[in-house]
Amino acid sequence: MVEIFNYINGEHLKSTSNESMDVINPSTGEVYAQVANSNSTDVDNAYAAANAAFEGWSNTSITERSRILIRIADLIESQLDTLAMAESVDNGKPLWLAKKVDIPRASSNFRFFGNAITQFASESHSNPNSINYTVRSPLGVVACISPWNLPLYLFTWKIAPALAAGNTVIAKPSEVTPMTAYLLTKICDEAGLPKGVLNVIHGQGHRSGDAISNHKGIKAISFTGSTKVGAHIASIAAPKFKKLSLELGGKNPNIIFADCDYDKMLKVTVNSSFANQGQICLCGSRILVERKLYDKFRSDFVVKVKHLKVGNPLAEDTKVGALVSKAHFEKVQSYIELAKEEGGKILCGGNVVKPEGLENGYYIEPTVIVDLPYNCRTNTEEIFGPVVTITPFDTEEEAIQMANCTDYGLSCTLWTTDLNKTQRVSKNVDVGIVWVNTWLNRDLRTPFGGVKNSGVGREGGFEALKFFTEPKNICIEF
Ligand code: NAP
Ligand code: MG
Secondary structure, three states: OEEEOEEEOOEEEOOOOOOEEEEEEOOOOEEEEEEEOOOHHHHHHHHHHHHHHHHHHHOOOHHHHHHHHHHHHHHHHHOHHHHHHHHHHHHOOOHHHHHHHHHHHHHHHHHHHHHHHHHOOOOEEEEOOEEEEEEEEEOOEEEEEOOOOOHHHHHHHHHHHHHHOOOEEEEEOOOOOOHHHHHHHHHHHHHOOOOOOEEEOOOOHHHHHHHHHHOOOOOEEEEEOOHHHHHHHHHHHHHHOOEEEEEOOOOOEEEEOOOOOHHHHHHHHHHHHHHHHHOOOOOOOEEEEEHHHHHHHHHHHHHHHHOOOEOOOOOOOOOEOOOOOHHHHHHHHHHHHHHHHOOOEEEEOOOEEOOOOOOOOOEEOOEEEEOOOOOOHHHHOOOOOOEEEEEEEOOHHHHHHHHOOOOEEOEEEEEOOOHHHHHHHHHHOOOOEEEEOOOOOOOOOOOEOOEEOOEEOOEOHHHHHHHOEEEEEEEEEO
16 A cells, blocks of 8 residues: 655654555545644644754755756656656546646746746835835745645645745645645655755644644745635634735636627636536636527537546546545535525536446536526535536626625636626626636736635735745835
């Protein structure tokens, strides 16, 4: 059985508790590895290592830090096949998707921040008799906590800017998908990242995660995950005055106007609904369609969705793999039941799938639901699975009202060829990210994050480097 260890001070270690947990392959429902179940002593040990490494790493030249990060990027790229297979087995996502998106993006994250740090500057403000200049220094030991949906992709999205800015890191991946974080630690060794600069703690959120939030030495927490856990972390960390960046849940509207480029919209909407089994915080789970187009869209969309092959993540032609865990599989099923109770009509999908030989895996057909009130629970709570609803609207104002009716505010997709409408709707939807005639088109320089219950703060580009540094202003009079 494969064993996944913590990574503390450059060493691969069991938890001091000697406890471990099962790691499950969701495509089969079988245990395939064991992962360390860490406690607060492990977090203390990781902190001691990170704290001892801080002096050296924060004083390492920008050129050298950049060189090591880019070396890590190169090594991730060279191990594409191994890492993609590990991600698919651990998470249930199609192997081709991990090869095309997850692992290349993990590499890009290191490459991007390895380069960005060489361009990161701070301000100066001059007056006739004085000058202010601002120095941005790393914070110290920081924590990065990431979810299971895009395991290595989001883990590296946090770690890379934290390290680039000169911090030392304690990182915790989700206990559900710990494998690629473990493999990354071997890559970091090979790339020459000094001992203690990155430490990885595995284990349960409420145990090792709480030990991180409570640790008085940790200066900042960058968290991506659910709104509920984000609020819990904030309740512990805010009174300790830790810096917090919270990237939380979403219930994103996909607003389709009748004047859109129909073929492109239809193709992209299938993807924005069901990519990664609908388990992307940016998926457009509420499809709002202008009434003129409603009947046509419904029927064309369902034809395409019925063609999506559900099954073995390792098969080339699989479009929808397994959901990540039994608990999540049951949660998604409970929402399909709720939709029925709320009066929804299932246009297609809604059933569990049992592919031959993989009967114990966690598969659900891509599900399309109509006839629900726009503000019912199914339409306002995050499901985070292969389930979308379609709702008609008559006017632009009504579309905006529907879009804004949830507590979430992460992203919105707009489909229209009317430039003025684009401006009006973008301005009035309460979200942090708007895509117009595209979806998940990412430029790593842009601010990424949500409003309302979707989070606090922004990641990406210089926003991330600002988060992971503390500005100090120095004023000199002459
Ligand atoms: P989650 O349950 O909130 O877990 C996220 C991470 O927090 C995991 O590593 C988890 O560890 C850890 N954790 C759990 N309890 C904790 C605690 N008390 N203290 C500290 N850490 C704790 O979220 P998830 O189910 O993994 O991920 C799905 C959620 O993430 C969805 O809501 C989705 O929208 C959101 N998400 C948001 C973004 C974004 O950019 N806004 C991106 C991706 C996903 P364990 O797994 O070991 O419990
Ligand atoms: Mg797993």
